[in-house]
Amino acid sequence: MELELRGITKAFPGVLANDNVSLTAHSGQVLALIGENGAGKSTLMNILSGIYRPDSGEIIIDGVDQKFHDPGAAIKAGIGMVHQHFMLVDVFTVAENVVLGIEPTIAGSILNTKEADKEVREISEKYGLAVDPKAKIENLPVGIQQRVEIIKVLLRGAKVLVFDEPTAVLTPQEVIEFFGIVAELKSRGATIIFITHKLKEAIAIADHITVLRAGKVVGHADPKTATQEELASMMVGRDIDLTVKKTPAKPGESVLTMESVTMTDDLGRDLLDNINLEVRAGEIVGIAGIQGNGQTELVEAITGLLPLAKGTIKLKNLDITSSNPRQIHKDGVAHIPEDRNHMGMIGSFTIAENLVLDSYYAKPYSKGIQMQRAAIDETARELVAAYDVRPPHIENNGGALSGGNAQKMIVAREFSRDVPLVVCAQPTRGIDVGSIEYIHEQIVKKRDEGIAILVVSTELDEIFALSDRILVMFDGKIVASLIASETNPTEVGLYMAGQNA
Amino acid sequence: MAAAVIAVSALALAGCSSSDSTEDTAAATATESASETMTDEATVDALPGAGMKACQVTDVGGVDDKGFNQKAYKGVTDAVDQLGVEGVVLESQAETDYAPNIQSFVDQGCDVIVTVGFLLGDGTMEAANANPDLPFTIVDYAYADGDITNNNVLGQVFNTDEAAFLAGYLAAGVSKTGKVGTFGGVNIPPVTVFMDGFYYGVQKYNADNGTSVEVLGWDPAAQSGLFTENFESLDDGRTFAQNLVDEGADIVMPVAGPVGLGSAALAGELGTDKLLIIGVDSDQYNSDTANPGVYLTSVLKEMDVTTFNAIQSVVDGTFVGGVTVGTLENGGVSLAPFHDQEGAVSAELAAALETIKAGIIDGSISAQG
């Protein structure tokens, strides 16, 4: 199936998300669409899948102009979308999710569960996508959930498959498997659009690359010849250096010590299983691992948000095992949480308020219970300037900031404190390259000031860019402790998949 | 668009209420809309009360409470019809409304103000003492000596237990199961006085006839029994009556305003051989148009008469404050006719009731057990 977009334009209040975008995708080929966050990739794909309607422009499939009034129309036209954040109902089974909207029925209205299971099984066998149709989504790992999404679109007879950042949540091994699936789909004549900001993957898998920036198509590239640097500068609009400059670490005294830390759920299963680790002053320790292997619990154990079953946690010589979050914060742990919007900030609070979110009670921001506006605003203005948060209007709501600027705001808040330990969970998830660069620099700068830093990331690139030492988590355990300069992504990837454990 | 949809739903709620507003004056409830002036223009000059104004403040029950507010209001409307006075009523929505409602009647130049119930006791007292020359009358309430400085309030109280005593005696005589029941709205004296009298009437019947008819739902010694804890839920009236029937009662006296209509509905359904109802306050044979046949009798509390009399005394210029006590003797309380249930009451029983009544009047029988 040939897909062509011509002059797609879509504006949101204050933003021109797509500006006269045109592109073409061919049957049996992979088109990689690359661009920074906010470049308009997702808007474009939402238009393609009928979720948004373009202000102007045409969608042409096999020479026929299509108008999608709703997602159903796009599905009928053969377009299948695998969203970055899976569109799955957690409490439904695989089969229920897959057949939702095209349910096989008895007597026109009663669900035919057997038939649904059979349909799922057929597709999964045909394409080698093993899943249990009766499993509940909430009990499945993300890799399998992605397969469910693929089965969903295949069952709907999709000829054009759109993958939005499909590898973001996958292990290197799962990525390889996923590429296998893509190759299989390709060989069956599917048209594939692959949205990513991972240049390496685009080069590896695509037959053709189109680059978006600020809502416009800014260039095309042939993956056989293009280099990452070329693509990156096309994407960002200036030359950028993908590596983080840093000198070898000079580790000092031990700052964070965790000894046989174990956390269990109510069924007695281990969420954290006998974790021992140490972070020393002036070094960056990276925690690699696929999402859901205990990283969240590890961070929340250190910061006091979740209680332990056993073990001890020490900050220098201070036992913080049973301290509450406020106390740990006071004792000197800064924390950049993994989920910016749900935890790191309050969208309806002003930037100034967000900048004192965890220190509002302390001097000089309050005296007694009375908050000191002037002091807060002064600090806020300084931080906004120092950390380049734009636009720098401290009275605006935090929610009005772009992802990158919101993250900079959070970094500003946490890095401005004079503390011995900084815990950064997914410090650059979902933000633009410029902000990533900036935040990485700040982290390294902190290290050089002699601060102990723990970075948790599911992005291997980030782990390698920042870490002096790398710990790999799998199934609640630390399965490997490696020196960054002595290992490589393949080795770490195997540990992440639990293969070397 | 919004207005349209809301108007549609309003219409739906209004049911079939059209703008056809011809008053059905024959309706037994005889309640006009609030504050409507009821002076009959044609006869206005002919009647002694012409140009005078009788004003009633209800308690939170409102004028259509099927209880004392409504009954007192009948006294006002009777005065309108027979004396030619102007009649006005204000419904109170909350405790806080009593004082301003009375005050606005004072300001309007009412010639007599009728208030209803113990909730208005304090408010009426204050207004009466602030306006010592204005006559007041309050239903179901009597002041202690010295409360009212200028004796310008007529308290109306009723020895309801005397009539309820007769009802109890009657019920005991009519009951086939040997069990009768009663329940109240809330455990307060204006309610429980009915239940007391009813209970002792049954005991009297037992003593006279050597029977052992049981009273369910009220124990005067412990002052505890069956209460719906509201005066709204008609369904409670049904359920409570059902409850009593299930325990063997075949005659029930609900003392809970409109809630009792629920009991009557049950009786209408079960049939009068299973359940008979004794009405309270008014003769419910007349006022409950849905199930008139189920009433064995009603315990009448003639608040309309006393209210009318009070208004008349103001019109005549003979008004005196103090307390008027409605008794069997003066007809302030009484037992309604048996109407459809005439046949259920034997001649002996009817005669015995007359004897008891005479006994209460002459003091030889006490309704207090």
Place this chain on the structure above:
Amino acid sequence: MSDRSAEFEQTPVESYLSKEVKSNVLSKSKVRRAKIIGIVMLFLAAVVMFVLAPASQGVATFGLSFSDEKFQLSALAIPSTAALYVLAMVLAFLGGTQFLKGFQRKSTLILGISFVVFVISIMIWATAGQEFSLISMLVSTIARTAPIALGALSGILCERSGVVNIGIEGMLLGGAFTGVVMGSLLGGWVGLIAATITGGILALLLAWLSINYRVDQIIIGVVINLLVLGLTSFLTAQVLVKRPEWNDAPIFPAIKIPLLGDIPIIGPMFFDQTVIVYAMFGLVALTTFMLFRSRWGLRTRSVGENPKAADSLGISVAKTRYLAVIYGGMVGGFAGAWFTLGTVGRFDEGMTGGAGFIGLAAMIFGGWNPIGALGAALIFGFSDSLSQKLALINTAIPTEFLAMTPYLVTIVVVAGLVGRARPPAADGVPWEKK
């Protein structure tokens, strides 16, 4: 440990937690909870043993048949003191075991059983030396359950699609009103239909404002309650008082089902009821089936859980919500008819008396599941009927306190017995489509 775990267990499970953690509450707090449950049970045992048992004497007699039934069961006569000591022992055994070892996942069930045993103890204690008709109480339980269960069902239908409905009370009252007016004018069946339509119209208001204008759903619910209470009171005063014949509808009689209706206990409870009560059971069954087995149900639930996912598959979120909410409203209006056409045939201001709110509680207690809600409604109906019987046999407990029973039961149940129910994930979240 103490500081941190105390903080944790008190905090509702937050959405930010990754999926794996979501369902977990840590074991330490579980252990403490188990101990607390054990102490509660032991306390109940102590009450029965030292308060109730010594204070009772004589035989407690419970009637099991109405006098007009075909097959008569002899009344249940229980020697009160002995029975109470036995029950106290049972409670003490359960409580002690729970305290020392815990029943793990069954502890909620065991706690429930303990409450049942305790309630039976209270009944025996109160009835000692007297008798009351147990069957009457059970039948009345079913009758009282109907509007609550239907109200809960109304809520479930709305909320399964993601629209919070706290306007159930208003829908009941509205249905009761139009039901009686139309019933008076055109007959009971027309009244029933009118009541159903009224609920539907009110739900349409809820759907329209919440879906098209994204008005806070709780606000609309509050408003529906206020609006209907105001309108019906206003119309009663302005219209019905003048036209009493409009407020005099026929009542649906109880229909006894042949044979089944003659079975002792079960017969009068389930097979000698009005059409509305039968409809309640029917609707609970039907709705359960529809929600969990039909295409409509799958789509409705998907919209309530993850409207974005549904939308991406071409399911119209707005249309699905409209349908579910209107269906829910119609059930609410139908339930309202119970108050007038099902029992007394006339309307009185504010006559639903908070049944809608109890229905709401039943919905939550029942975990947004029709069968669960019916169970919850039965508990309310039972506690209501029980308090009435206790008032009738003159216990030492003041009637005001007996009347509190259903409300206290609700609080205890919501707070203790069930833990946290999980609402549909998108419940109350306005759906916005660009």
Place this chain on the structure above:
Amino acid sequence: MSSQLDPQTKQDLLNPKERSFTQRLATAADWRTAILIPLLSVITALLIGIVIIVLTGSSFGDAMAAYGALLEGSVGSLRAVSETLTAATPLMLAGLSVALAFRAGLFNIGGEGQALIGGMFAVWVGFSITGIPIFIHLPLAILAGIVGGAIWGFIPGILKAKTGAHEVITTIMLNYIALRLVDFLLKTTMFQREGRNDPVSKNIESSAEYPAFLGGIDSALRVHAGLFVALAAAFLIYWLLFRTTIGFEFRAVGANPSAARYAGISVTKVYVMVMLIAGALAGTAGAGQVLGVLGRTTPGFTADLGFDGIAVALLGRSNPWGVVAAAILFGGLRAGGQQMQVSASVGIDLISVIQALIIILVAAPALIASIYRLKTPVASTQISKGWGS
């Protein structure tokens, strides 16, 4: 939730615009949301009221007369203004109670019960202590009201914190329990008036009464010093919410409990504190009715104060000063409704209908904007949360 939308879109989706009242007033465009929309809502609701009056069989002239009376009874004279303010006083406090809870993401439907218990506490202090001067007795009685309400608010707060029991359910149930409890207490010797069998409490001492500060002009001017207590409470709550660390914590928990926990705020402690203060406010409202107007308590003496408080909080958009304004409006409707009853043939229940319509319209500014063809883009209020929080 946060898929890769464009930043602006995403922010719009995630974070409904919410800023403080003063900030909103500061910008010209927001003037419409703050003033124009509520004003148009009131007007529209009144217009629909006319439709209802006419539909129920009265003439258009009657409707006009009714509204004339409404106006006269609410602002037509000093007495009318006094009545408006007297009715507004408890509404302010009850509204603040609900508004404060909304700010912290809680829905306090329990104002009714809290006011009842607060009133019972206040009346007890009011009648049982004698012979002390007003400047000790009155504050003591108010304090009793605060304590009583706080206790009744604490129960749902602690239940939510410890067990997760949803406050909507527990507060509704506690309302019913409070009603029955008052019924019971009023028949105990502790409360029941000597020499009477009616469920009416003893009268409070005059030293526990809120002074009627206009009583010197005309003894029928009932407006009392409780008004100043209510206004002070509004100021205090405003200060607490927007100027103190406690308010910061409340608002943080209301806006994003996860972030609040991350920031070291004990969410459970906030729940308990919020319900405690909300209960205290409602208790003050109930006490005010006892100490300023009634002088005693009777069954259900609060007359749906708690529910009216919800309406007031919604109309006032949970802002303390908005609540004050909304309370005065509703107070005016109530006072005027009385007059409407006196001099026009329209039942007072119409007022409840109009109140309900006002809330709908205020909550749906987009509706008003479309009716009146306003160009302002307006977001709907999302004050409360579903069951999820």
